[in-house]
Amino acid sequence: MKAYLKFLYRCFKRSFVGGWKYHLWLGFLFVIALVGLNAYCRQYVYGLGTTGMTDQVSWGVYIANFTFLVGVAASAVMLVIPVYIYKREELHHLVIFGELLAVAAIIMCLLFIVVDLGRPDQMHHMMLRFHFPVSILTWDVIALNGYLLLNLHIPGYLIYCAYNKRKPHKNFVIPFVFIAIAWAISIHTVTAFLYSGLGARPFWNSAVIAPRFLASAFAAGPALLIITLQMIRHFTHWRVERQALLTLRSIVTVAMFINMFLLGCEWFTEFYTDSTHVASAKYLYLGLDGKSALVPWIRTSFALNMIALMLLVLPISRRRLRVLNIACIMLFIGIWIEKGMGLIIPGFIPTPLGEIVEYTPTLNETLISLGIWACGILIYTILVRITVPVLSGRLTKDAESFDGGRLDFAKEEDLTAINYQ
Amino acid sequence: MNQNTKQNQESSSNTPASVGGCSGGSCGDKPTRRSFLRTSAVAAGGLAAAMAALKPLMELESEDRPTVEKFLQKHYKEMDGDEMQTALTRISKEVEKRFDQRPDIRDIKPMDGVEFVYALNLTRCIGCRKCVHACVAENNQSRSPEIQYIRVLEMPRGTTNVEKGNHHYDHPTVPSDDHYYMPVQCHQCANPPCVKVCPVEATWQEADGITVIDYDWCIGCRYCEAACPYWARRFNFTKPKLPKKDLNPKMSYLSNRPRPKGVVEKCTFCLHRTREGKMPACLEVCPTGARKFGNVLDPESEVSQILKNNRVFVLKEEVGTLPRFFYYFDERYPASDEAKADKTA
Ligand code: SF4
Ligand code: SF4
Numbered sequence: 095m096k097a098y099l100k101f102l103y104r105c106f107k108r109s110f111v112g113g114w115k116y117h118l119w120l121g122f123l124f125v126i127a128l129v130g131l132n133a134y135c136r137q138y139v140y141g142l143g144t145t146g147m148t149d150q151v152s153w154g155v156y157i158a159n160f161t162f163l164v165g166v167a168a169s170a171v172m173l174v175i176p177v178y179i180y181k182r183e184e185l186h187h188l189v190i191f192g193e194l195l196a197v198a199a200i201i202m203c204l205l206f207i208v209v210d211l212g213r214p215d216q217m218h219h220m221m222l223r224f225h226f227p228v229s230i231l232t233w234d235v236i237a238l239n240g241y242l243l244l245n246l247h248i249p250g251y252l253i254y255c256a257y258n259k260r261k262p263h264k265n266f267v268i269p270f271v272f273i274a275i276a277w278a279i280s281i282h283t284v285t286a287f288l289y290s291g292l293g294a295r296p297f298w299n300s301a302v303i304a305p306r307f308l309a310s311a312f313a314a315g316p317a318l319l320i321i322t323l324q325m326i327r328h329f330t331h332w333r334v335e336r337q338a339l340l341t342l343r344s345i346v347t348v349a350m351f352i353n354m355f356l357l358g359c360e361w362f363t364e365f366y367t368d369s370t371h372v373a374s375a376k377y378l379y380l381g382l383d384g385k386s387a388l389v390p391w392i393r394t395s396f397a398l399n400m401i402a403l404m405l406l407v408l409p410i411s412r413r414r415l416r417v418l419n420i421a422c423i424m425l426f427i428g429i430w431i432e433k434g435m436g437l438i439i440p441g442f443i444p445t446p447l448g449e450i451v452e453y454t455p456t457l458n459e460t461l462i463s464l465g466i467w468a469c470g471i472l473i474y475t476i477l478v479r480i481t482v483p484v485l486s487g488r489l490t491k492d493a494e495s496f497d498g499g500r501l502d503f504a505k506e507e508d509l510t511a512i513n514y515q
Numbered sequence: 516m517n518q519n520t521k522q523n524q525e526s527s528s529n530t531p532a533s534v535g536g537c538s539g540g541s542c543g544d545k546p547t548r549r550s551f552l553r554t555s556a557v558a559a560g561g562l563a564a565a566m567a568a569l570k571p572l573m574e575l576e577s578e579d580r581p582t583v584e585k586f587l588q589k590h591y592k593e594m595d596g597d598e599m600q601t602a603l604t605r606i607s608k609e610v611e612k613r614f615d616q617r618p619d620i621r622d623i624k625p626m627d628g629v630e631f632v633y634a635l636n637l638t639r640c641i642g643c644r645k646c647v648h649a650c651v652a653e654n655n656q657s658r659s660p661e662i663q664y665i666r667v668l669e670m671p672r673g674t675t676n677v678e679k680g681n682h683h684y685d686h687p688t689v690p691s692d693d694h695y696y697m698p699v700q701c702h703q704c705a706n707p708p709c710v711k712v713c714p715v716e717a718t719w720q721e722a723d724g725i726t727v728i729d730y731d732w733c734i735g736c737r738y739c740e741a742a743c744p745y746w747a748r749r750f751n752f753t754k755p756k757l758p759k760k761d762l763n764p765k766m767s768y769l770s771n772r773p774r775p776k777g778v779v780e781k782c783t784f785c786l787h788r789t790r791e792g793k794m795p796a797c798l799e800v801c802p803t804g805a806r807k808f809g810n811v812l813d814p815e816s817e818v819s820q821i822l823k824n825n826r827v828f829v830l831k832e833e834v835g836t837l838p839r840f841f842y843y844f845d846e847r848y849p850a851s852d853e854a855k856a857d858k859t860a
Contacts, residue, residue: 110554124561128568135571139579141776142735143660143753152740152750212735212750212777215581219715219732223590231714231738293834294708294744370676446831447666447699447746448678 097491101257108489109476115329116479123472130465133458134209142212145459150451151442153210155463158434160206162314163470164285165307165433167199167241169315171278176341178271187485188338190249191326192319193274194477197249200242202470209462230287237281244274249481257484258491282307289441297374297441300363306356307433312349314429316342317422324419326478336415343418347406350425354403377450378440385443387452392436398428578609579754579776590716591729591769599768602731606772610762613773618764620772623790625723631784631839632724632811633795634821635698638845639805642667642689642696646797646806650700653785653796654771655763657755664749664782665700665797677830699830700797701726701747701782702838709739709748718779724839725784727769733778740779744834748781784808811839824848 112120137144147154170192176182177189208214226232248270255262286304293299320342323334364375376382381389405411405421412418444450455463483489588594588602599622610618647665656662668680672693680697690696707726710718717733720726740748754776766772767787774780785795789808798806809816818841821827825843 125564128564131565132568132571135569139571139575141751141753145752147752149740149746149749152737207736210736212737212779213733213775215586216732216734218586219590219717219734223716223732225714225716229712229714229738231712231736235714288738292708292712292742293836294742370678373678441741444678445746446677446744447668447682448676448680449682449746 126468165311
């Protein structure tokens with residue numbers, strides 16, 4: 095126990111060590127997170143009237159971001175599958191980074207839910223009268239928190255073993271990895287069921303929502319990982335293997351194809367049937383009764399996704415990683431629009447009584463959202479900051495080498511594959 | 516403030532090695548002392564910035580502050596008589612403090628053998644919206660922004676599709692030609708999706724069929740608002756504003772007591788009236804007699820007769836919510852038994 099606390103203390107200390115760029119980055123994120131906190135305090139005092147939400151559009155950017163981030167979190171395991179099922183060793187260390195990404199994403203998800211509540215001070219009622227299994231929201235609470243624990247356990251254990259220079263024990267990892275894979279699919283499915291279970295909202299009340307969630311998540315998540323790994327590669331000495339990025343690239347491509355296919359199915363069903371249920375889809379893609387706030391967004395998203403998909407398919411993104419980066423960034427933004435605002439807002443327009451009221455987030459709401467993103471990125475940065483020296487053997491139970499102010503991310507050859515007992 | 520922190524961060528990031536010939540440990544404890552100072556400066560700056568960020572909390576009104584009493588209050592269904600009395604006393608005190616008026620607040624239970632239904636005569640309704648305003652006055656809703664439980668749709672003839680309805684009609688006189696009017700409020704569904712989705716059971720269906728909300732239990736997630744097919748629920752996006760003179764002091768725990776900000780509310784069939792044998796406020800004010808209310812378990816009641824004899828429909832039957840709110844027309848079915856008897860004769 096004492097040893098473990100010491101480990102935590104050392105990790106804590108290590109998270110503040112770094113060059114000026116690192117400190118500037120941390121300071122920058124910290125400031126944005128504080129601005130977000132400030133905006134949240136304002137919201138807490140004056141109520142959700144500080145947001146653009148209304149009785150007509152009763153969920154907004156918070157729930158949109160939440161939905162998107164569940165996808166990011168779930169897709170971290172898309173790395174786990176090639177490693178543990180197909181034994182692709184080159185991805186071994188990346189799994190840890192993927193799982194840490196899931197941790198950061200889930201924390202952001204939880205924060206987005208909390209800021210959306212009208213009475214956060216009564217959140218403990220959740221524990222006193224948990225409406226399980228009737229309310230799907232309770233399923234989501236279990237799914238998200240369980241997934242957070244799983245993803246804290248796996249990399250946490252591996253890192254602690256590396257710190258103690260012990261070989262990790264198979265039984266403490268492999269079963270959890272497989273649970274995590276199933277769990278990841280379930281968090282996404284359950285989140286999709288939040289929406290697709292509502293008969294009042296024809297736009298969501300469709301069986302394709304869950305598969306589409308999975309497909310777009312498995313495109314956006316690995317795309318984010320590619321970008322992240324490229325950043326690590328750029329800002330540190332650590333060389334991420336090209337092969338790893340290319341494996342991710344094929345995952346993104348396949349997932350994106352499935353996503354586009356499902357989108358086509360949705361379009362066909364909505365527009366060919368052309369029943370009264372098509373109103374929300376019309377609002378989203380074409381505008382309804384002269385109201386069309388979302389149209390430019392969804393069109394941008396569609397364009398970004400198409401261009402990204404083209405770049406991904408062309409061999410140039412295999413040869414030139416810069417092209418791959420651009421494709422990933424486009425895709426990430428494209429799916430963020432589509433899965434966030436593009437999914438949540440049209441569900442409310444028109445209302446069940448046919449009223450068309452548009453929604454625009456306010457400044458305060460935007461600041462809170464940015465704050466949460468900054469907080470998540472801050473967490474991820476620190477987690478990576480701790481993980482790399484431990485995995486590369488620079489921070490162990492009997493060695494604590496600092497290298498001045500420089501980032502001491504390890505070189506590629508330092509990172510040996512994890513061997514199990 | 517924020518800029519200060521940034522500067523702290525920046526200036527602190529000069530590495531010891533870059534400052535002078537102090538590297539290599541030959542300078543004794545100097546780097547440690549400097550790093551200690553640096554750390555403290557950054558920590559102090561960070562803390563100060565965090566405190567500044569929390570500043571808006573100072574403006575929290577006293578009655579919105581979380582208290583131990585409110586924190587420990589149980590769910591409605593778990594409270595025994597004494598605990599309910601304590602809660603009512605607290606609420607009563609709060610109301611008195613805010614409105615300078617002692618309310619008559621009680622917890623009114625459903626009556627045995629009663630299931631309420633509402634029937635609304637579309638032939639008669641003229642769209643005057645008197646019910647909308649009577650409801651607001653009766654149920655202590657916020658006046659600014661005004662929260663209304665009843666929405667009257669102006670429908671073009673030839674359709675019952677609500678998407679064709681006009682919510683914001685504004686003529687000097689009603690009814691307007693070529694239109695009919697369809698008021699919508701909570702339908703007190705027998706299979707209510709709003710109850711199903713609530714993660715904390717803050718909303719449930721009572722024995723007499725009324726779906727209620729424990730305003731002290733709701734966490735304000737607005738999932739029920741998304742689930743309701745009749746757009747019957749309203750959320751308190753800000754603290755409800757109700758002028759002192761407009762308070763209706765006759766109130767009950769589950770219906771028209773003043774609500775805090777951040778919770779949902781909706782029509783309760785005026786349970787504080789109807790559970791004591793009175794009619795809902797919207798019915799009493801209706802100038803055309805388009806609204807009928809009563810106990811469906813009593814075959815002689817007016818509503819039972821309407822359901823039996825008049826042409827009745829429910830809104831959005833396909834969503835399967837089994838509303839207790841029926842629309843009907845003056846026209847009746849041919850009195851079936853006698854008609855048959857005539858034919859056979
Ligand atoms: S009308 Fe809406 S709020 Fe009322 S019981 Fe039905 S689902 Fe619930
Ligand atoms: S807003 Fe309140 S009543 Fe509605 S689902 Fe959430 S906790 Fe339940």
